[in-house]
Amino acid sequence: MTALIIAIDGPAAAGKGTLARRLAALYGLPHLDTGLLYRVTGRRVLDAGGDPTDVVAAEAAARGIVPADFTRADLRGPVADEAASKVAALLPVREALFDFQRQFGDGRGAVLDGRDIGTVIFPDATAKLFVTASADARGERRWRELRARGVAAELAIVTAEVRARDAADEARAASPLRPAVDALVLDTTDLDPEGAFVRAMELLAGVLPSSLIVRRRDAG
Ligand code: DC
Numbered sequence: 001m002t003a004l005i006i007a008i009d010g011p012a013a014a015g016k017g018t019l020a021r022r023l024a025a026l027y028g029l030p031h032l033d034t035g036l037l038y039r040v041t042g043r044r045v046l047d048a049g050g051d052p053t054d055v056v057a058a059e060a061a062a063r064g065i066v067p068a069d070f071t072r073a074d075l076r077g078p079v080a081d082e083a084a085s086k087v088a089a090l091l092p093v094r095e096a097l098f099d100f101q102r103q104f105g106d107g108r109g110a111v112l113d114g115r116d117i118g119t120v121i122f123p124d125a126t127a128k129l130f131v132t133a134s135a136d137a138r139g140e141r142r143w144r145e146l147r148a149r150g151v152a153a154e155l156a157i158v159t160a161e162v163r164a165r166d167a168a169d170e171a172r173a174a175s176p177l178r179p180a181v182d183a184l185v186l187d188t189t190d191l192d193p194e195g196a197f198v199r200a201m202e203l204l205a206g207v208l209p210s211s212l213i214v215r216r217r218d219a220g
Contacts, residue, residue, distance in 0.1 A: 004109040005111075006020075006027070006029070007117035007127070008113040008129045009129070009130050009180070010130050012138060013141045013145075016114075022197050023111050027212065029110050031111045031112070032105075033113055033114075034101055034114035034115075037065070037101070039080050041084070042058075042083025044062075048061070052087050061087070062092075077146075077151065085165050088115075088169070088172070089172040089174060094120075116177070119178065120175050127184070130179035130186065131196070132185065134189045137189045138162050139161075142159075142162055143158040146158065184203040184204075184206070
């Protein structure tokens with residue numbers, strides 16, 4: 001039987017990560033937050049005193065990733081966001097990270113969230129969700145996350161950064177952010193994480209094999 005792959009794409013702070021973790025737990029699958037690969041790559045370039053738009057430095061950083069990089073405490077926040085967005089625009093970086101993502105899902109199945117999982121990494125995924133929300137809703141969520149971590153930030157600035165990063169992710173030539181033609185669109189603007197999970201299960205019920213369809217009362 002082919003492995004179950006659930007691809008979850010969408011812009012920043014749309015609720016992909018929380019949803020991906022819950023779906024992974026529900027189906028007993030490993031979960032990969034692929035944004036971390038670009039965050040780690042951006043950080044490694046900065047550590048080496050390099051520029052995240054320098055393709056040679058960024059590709060070397062992507063190829064040199066070691067497991068300990070994923071436990072770094074400085075992978076979130078505006079500096080990491082910007083460096084990640086810059087290295088993510090470089091095709092050699094994306095190619096360097098391709099095999100890791102494919103191998104993560106091949107064989108045993110997985111839930112992966114990112115920007116190009118359903119379009120590039122797993123174009124034949126069992127199910128593809130494109131999770132989105134208005135830029136204002138996403139800016140406010142990101143602002144609340146920062147405040148909860150004790151980072152002082154202004155809502156208007158955080159929202160503007162979210163918009164700028166979306167624009168960069170959508171406009172880049174290498175794997176631009178866009179829904180796969182066969183993606184199911186989930187708009188979380190007016191949904192809390194529980195509402196988004198329930199709606200995702202409703203959408204998935206239309207595409208998953210019947211043995212995997214979970215009715216609401218059975219779900220975690
Ligand atoms: O999801 P995130 O905010 O952690 O992603 C960080 C950056 O990496 C963001 O600019 C989008 C980019 N990214 C990407 O281009 N492709 C992915 N599969 C995941 C993230």
